[in-house]
Amino acid sequence: MNSDDPDWWRGAAIYQVYPRSFADGNGDGMGDLAGVRSRLPYLAALGVDAVWFTPWYPSPMADGGYDVADYRGVDPRFGDLAEAEGLIEDALAVGIRTIIDVVPNHISDQHEWFRSALAAGPGSPERDRFWFRDGRGPGGEQAPNGWVSEFGGPAWSRVTGPDGEPEQWYLHLFAPGQPDLNWHHPDVVTEHEEVLRFWFDRGAGGIRIDSAALLAKDPSLPDVTEPTAPGQHPYVDREELQEIYRAWRKVAESYGPDRVLIGELWLPDAERFARYLRPGVLHSAFNFDFMTAPWTAADLRPSISNTLELHDGVGAPATWVLSNHDVTRPVTRYGRTETGFAFERKRFGVPTDPALGRRRARAAALLAMALPGAYYLYQGEELGLPEADIPRDRIDDPMHARSGGVDPGRDGCRVPLPWSGAEPPYGFSPAGVETWLPQPPDWAALTVAAQEADPGSMLALYRAALALRARRPELGASGPDAAFAWTELGPDVIAFRRGARFVSVTNFGDAPVDLAAGDLAGWTALLASAPTEGGLLPADTTVWLTVH
Numbered sequence: 001m002n003s004d005d006p007d008w009w010r011g012a013a014i015y016q017v018y019p020r021s022f023a024d025g026n027g028d029g030m031g032d033l034a035g036v037r038s039r040l041p042y043l044a045a046l047g048v049d050a051v052w053f054t055p056w057y058p059s060p061m062a063d064g065g066y067d068v069a070d071y072r073g074v075d076p077r078f079g080d081l082a083e084a085e086g087l088i089e090d091a092l093a094v095g096i097r098t099i100i101d102v103v104p105n106h107i108s109d110q111h112e113w114f115r116s117a118l119a120a121g122p123g124s125p126e127r128d129r130f131w132f133r134d135g136r137g138p139g140g141e142q143a144p145n146g147w148v149s150e151f152g153g154p155a156w157s158r159v160t161g162p163d164g165e166p167e168q169w170y171l172h173l174f175a176p177g178q179p180d181l182n183w184h185h186p187d188v189v190t191e192h193e194e195v196l197r198f199w200f201d202r203g204a205g206g207i208r209i210d211s212a213a214l215l216a217k218d219p220s221l222p223d224v225t226e227p228t229a230p231g232q233h234p235y236v237d238r239e240e241l242q243e244i245y246r247a248w249r250k251v252a253e254s255y256g257p258d259r260v261l262i263g264e265l266w267l268p269d270a271e272r273f274a275r276y277l278r279p280g281v282l283h284s285a286f287n288f289d290f291m292t293a294p295w296t297a298a299d300l301r302p303s304i305s306n307t308l309e310l311h312d313g314v315g316a317p318a319t320w321v322l323s324n325h326d327v328t329r330p331v332t333r334y335g336r337t338e339t340g341f342a343f344e345r346k347r348f349g350v351p352t353d354p355a356l357g358r359r360r361a362r363a364a365a366l367l368a369m370a371l372p373g374a375y376y377l378y379q380g381e382e383l384g385l386p387e388a389d390i391p392r393d394r395i396d397d398p399m400h401a402r403s404g405g406v407d408p409g410r411d412g413c414r415v416p417l418p419w420s421g422a423e424p425p426y427g428f429s430p431a432g433v434e435t436w437l438p439q440p441p442d443w444a445a446l447t448v449a450a451q452e453a454d455p456g457s458m459l460a461l462y463r464a465a466l467a468l469r470a471r472r473p474e475l476g477a478s479g480p481d482a483a484f485a486w487t488e489l490g491p492d493v494i495a496f497r498r499g500a501r502f503v504s505v506t507n508f509g510d511a512p513v514d515l516a517a518g519d520l521a522g523w524t525a526l527l528a529s530a531p532t533e534g535g536l537l538p539a540d541t542t543v544w545l546t547v548h
Ligand code: GLC
Pocket: 063, 066, 103, 174, 210, 211, 264, 325, 326
């Protein structure tokens, strides 16, 4: 990647760091920014163009830092602002841009705004920045409406007044520690534009926008009656969002064309999704349709073609995502009978075949990295970490408790990374230190050190693939050399060309695909996710081919 390229994000490989679990610089069992700084050589060697950090702001951690108490600071557990500035600078020095996570839908109940709203009482201007309402029923003991929190349970909590009596209710689409902001209030609008500037001023290359489809609410707060017409839901995907993000885009562009906005938009309607990527709105958004699709050609092929078509229509690059800090790790998910992902299906003890899952995760990585657009990888994906089983009494994620203990929550993909050694803490923290989430006892073969010594490891595959992706003009961004065209090899195969001399072939079926036949005769393998013997591509394998 040319570091001056304003279009770097169109074809970038972007690595998600979950700071609590990446590397522990101060030996307290929790990751921090000093830990990340010390591991920048690892990220540079992996070959990523940018790092997206999940929130590092001061936070009571009611939702892993997505409850922000101060948008302009760094939680003391992670370091301080100077450490963040140093990290952004050090990363740039090794060619890695930084993407900051901004959480505009809600703040922490410990944020100064919410505390003053509580203190100021009903009807005060301080409360107008939020959604405070009186309850329904005699004495107001029922929530103002029936909205349900994304984490389960009511989306409203009732506060207690200074006299100790129950008082008004406030809206929180997530945990009670995350009160929703009122985006009709000018302070909320101005504050966020200033927060964007704060981080762009410090060299951020991009902003990841948390829960980007939820900010705007119908101020009459009506109950949800499905189905609603597009843009008419009381709080999902409302039209007002387009204007909010157009204003954000102007802020980003005032810093130059290389500063980007990336939306977290969970929207089932692909055309509505694409509207956020029109010129002048967001640059890019995570492709959850692809990420959650089951491991079959019949599911992934239409997902890919719809993605490409919709993004082409608005001139935005596609993104390809296999995992993040909210979803079950690919090696675990792809080894199950049900290989698609859905939040509502998460349960304890779903059986998985780890060898099969790992094989498919390898094939999926090569498939995703060969597609036109940006590739996002979540820390530990390059190590093939499975979803870890966290003992119930150590689960931190509010999704677990709010589901009444039914959903295991998201901690299984948030376990501290294993760097080296034969037992916990695997070089994450100094020996003998207990990590904030327990690491499994059988991860010795998954450490970075072990995988660096093994040419057949997941890490070796990711390094080789990212290096090839960066080197070959056909891969990554679209462009004249990188044109995409399907190659037809049967219903169980996803095969496509990039430019004139590159083909990616993934076999989802049981029958091996003959690579020496038909259109592919004379092509040679550049990289494969599993050995291809006698010119045959076995099940659950991707190969990249070239012709000279
Ligand atoms: C996003 C984050 C998730 C968080 C939620 C609320 O979905 O990715 O981790 O819990 O927003 O901020």
